[in-house]
Amino acid sequence: MGIKGGFELLSSEPISDKGRKFLEIGLRQANRQESLIREILQAFSAELESFKSFHLDPEKSPDALQAAKEVLEALLPAFDINQVKLRIDGAVNQSRSWKVVGEKSRLERVISNLAENALRHSSANSTVTIRLIDESDRILVAIDDEGPGIAPELAGALFQKFAQGKKGRGKIGLGLYFCRITVEHWGGEIGHHPREEGGTRFWFRLPKPQGN
Numbered sequence: 001m002g003i004k005g006g007f008e009l010l011s012s013e014p015i016s017d018k019g020r021k022f023l024e025i026g027l028r029q030a031n032r033q034e035s036l037i038r039e040i041l042q043a044f045s046a047e048l049e050s051f052k053s054f055h056l057d058p059e060k061s062p063d064a065l066q067a068a069k070e071v072l073e074a075l076l077p078a079f080d081i082n083q084v085k086l087r088i089d090g091a092v093n094q095s096r097s098w099k100v101v102g103e104k105s106r107l108e109r110v111i112s113n114l115a116e117n118a119l120r121h122s123s124a125n126s127t128v129t130i131r132l133i134d135e136s137d138r139i140l141v142a143i144d145d146e147g148p149g150i151a152p153e154l155a156g157a158l159f160q161k162f163a164q165g166k167k168g169r170g171k172i173g174l175g176l177y178f179c180r181i182t183v184e185h186w187g188g189e190i191g192h193h194p195r196e197e198g199g200t201r202f203w204f205r206l207p208k209p210q211g212n
C-alpha cells in the first residue's frame with residue numbers, strides 16, 4: 001500500500017515522459033506483488049483453516065467424477081486457446097458413484113491445480129486425460145499429460161512450498177503444496193511418476209466415505 005501510494009503521489013508531480021513510463025512499470029509491479037502476497041496468505045489461511053475444522057460431513061462427500069467435470073468445463077477455454085485437449089477417460093463408468101472423503105470446492109481446486117500444471121507443460125495438439133480408478137476402499141484420480149516430464153532436480157521437493165521449475169512455472173509454487181496438505185488432511189496421499197508412453201502422471205488417492 002505504501003509503495004503504491006508513493007507511486008501515485010509521484011504521478012501527480014511534473015515528470016518526463018520517460019519517467020512516467022518507469023513509474024507505470026513500478027505501479028504494475030507493485031500491483032503484481034500485492035496479488036502474489038494475497039495468494040500466499042490465502043494458501044496459508046487454507047492450511048490453518050483445514051487443520052481447524054476436520055469435521056467433514058459424510059452426507060456432503062463430493063463425487064470425484066462430478067468435480068472432474070466441473071474443472072473440465074472451467075478450464076476448457078484455457079485448453080482451447082493453447083490447442084491442448086482436456087478429456088475424461090472414456091473408460092470411466094459415468095453412471096456410478098465416485099464419492100470420496102473431502103469437500104467439494106477444495107477437491108475441485110486440487111484437480112484444477114493439477115490440470116493447470118499439466119496444461120502449462122503440454123505442447124499444442126497433445127492431450128491431458130483425467131482418469132478415475134476404483135481401488136476398493138479408495139479412489140485414485142490421475143491427471144496424465146504428454147509433456148516433457150519432471151525436471152530431476154525438482155522431483156524430490158515438488159510438494160514443498162514455493163518449489164518451482166525453470167520452465168513452465170505458474171504463479172508462486174504453491175499449487176502442489178496446497179494439493180498435498182489438502183489430500184493428506186483427508187487421509188489420502190498424492191504423488192507423481194513418469195508415464196510409459198511419455199509425459200507425467202500426477203495422482204492422488206482418497207478414501208471412500210464410510211457407508212458408500
Ligand SMILES: Nc1ncnc2c1ncn2[C@@H]1O[C@H](COP(=O)(O)OP(=O)(O)OP(=O)(O)O)[C@@H](O)[C@H]1O
Pocket residue numbers: 113117118121145147148149150151154158163164165166167168169170171172173174175176177200
Ligand atoms: N505436469 C507437470 N509436468 C512437468 N513439470 C511439472 C508439472 N506439474 C508441475 N510441474 C513442476 O512443478 C513445479 C511446482 O508446481 P506448483 O503447481 O506447485 O507450482 P507452479 O505451478 O509453478 O505455481 P502455482 O501453482 O503457484 O501457480 C512447477 O513450477 C513445475 O516446474
Ligand SMILES: [Mg+2]
Pocket residue numbers: 113116117170171174175176
Ligand atoms: Mg501450479
